Amino acid sequence: EAAVTQSPRNKVAVTGGKVTLSCNQTNNHNNMYWYRQDTGHGLRLIHYSYGAGSTEKGDIPDGYKASRPSQENFSLILELATPSQTSVYFCASGDRSFSYEQYFGPGTRLTVL
Amino acid sequence: QQQVRQSPQSLTVWEGGTTVLTCSYEDSTFNYFPWYQQFPGEGPALLISILSVSDKKEDGRFTTFFNKREKKLSLHIIDSQPGDSATYFCAAKSTNAYKVIFGKGTHLHVLP
Numbered sequence: 001e002a003a004v005t006q007s008p009r010n011k012v013a014v015t016g017g018k019v020t021l022s023c024n025q026t027n028n029h030n031n032m033y034w035y036r037q038d039t040g041h042g043l044r045l046i047h048y049s050y051g052a053g054s055t056e057k058g059d060i061p062d063g064y065k066a067s068r069p070s071q072e073n074f075s076l077i078l079e080l081a082t083p084s085q086t087s088v089y090f091c092a093s094g095d096r097s098f099s100y101e102q103y104f105g106p107g108t109r110l111t112v113l
Numbered sequence: 114q115q116q117v118r119q120s121p122q123s124l125t126v127w128e129g130g131t132t133v134l135t136c137s138y139e140d141s142t143f144n145y146f147p148w149y150q151q152f153p154g155e156g157p158a159l160l161i162s163i164l165s166v167s168d169k170k171e172d173g174r175f176t177t178f179f180n181k182r183e184k185k186l187s188l189h190i191i192d193s194q195p196g197d198s199a200t201y202f203c204a205a206k207s208t209n210a211y212k213v214i215f216g217k218g219t220h221l222h223v224l225p
Contacts (some may be wrong), residue, residue: 031211040123042119042202044156050211058212090156094213099206100145100206102213104156 003027004090004105012111019078021108023091031094032074034058034066035101036087043090049074081112115140117205119216127224132190134219136203139184143205145214148177148188151200160201161188193223 005023013019025032034046045058047066055066061105063085078085088109094102119136126132135144144165149157163177163186170177172218176189191196203216 040217045212045213050210055210092156100213101147101159101162104158106154106156 004091004093006089006104006105008108010108010109012113013081014113015082016032017081019081019085019093019112021078021089021110022077023074023076023105024072025056025074025091025093025103025105026072027093027095027103028071031093031104032068033092033094034064034074034076035090035092036060037090037107038087046076046089052107057083075082081110084111086110086112089107115214115217117203117214119203119219121219122217123222124218124221125222126193126222128193128195130223132188132193132197132221132223134203134221135185136187136200136204136216137183138205138214140205140207140214141184142207143214144208145206146177146179146186147204147206149202149204149215151202151218153199157200157202183205188204190221193221195223195225197221198223218220 033048035043049068067075088107091105092102104113118139128149147162148160150160151157161172178187200218202218204213
């Protein structure tokens, strides 16, 4: 029933390792977003996409890549994870409709040791 | 400048009291202002939103006010309940923009 799902929900990675965070939405929304949430910083936009095959840099893209292979799926990739990327990551979907509402997933807690 | 400033960072109120959260912005192209509510362990969810053509919107105990001249908005929660304890984010967006600009959030604690 959940419209935006994320996997894994928790992840522990080692410094220098590759991490892939996955997001799936069943809202049939064109737009998808990846945010990270840290105390004192709120929600910061990493990458976003306005359709399958597109990815755009957000406000803090360094150290992250994104992939949108289909309307439903949007992945965030950390090629060489660093401890500074320890955070809670949220995926969201939204449409270019009047409401502009974004629908968030439950989040992934990533710890890089 | 595309930034949304939110205050206070943290707020504690007694059950039954009125909560007031405020935000300010500078970019005059912003015309859509949502408030998101986030409970611990969950993602944010839209609580209430307002367009710049309006100055007030109510939804039950929650009311958002918009002052275009001063570039400020506020969220009022009347008869605050312990179940309202959460983090509240104000945000802003321009027409045709893909990005929503979020404030840093207010942690609200409602004590019984």
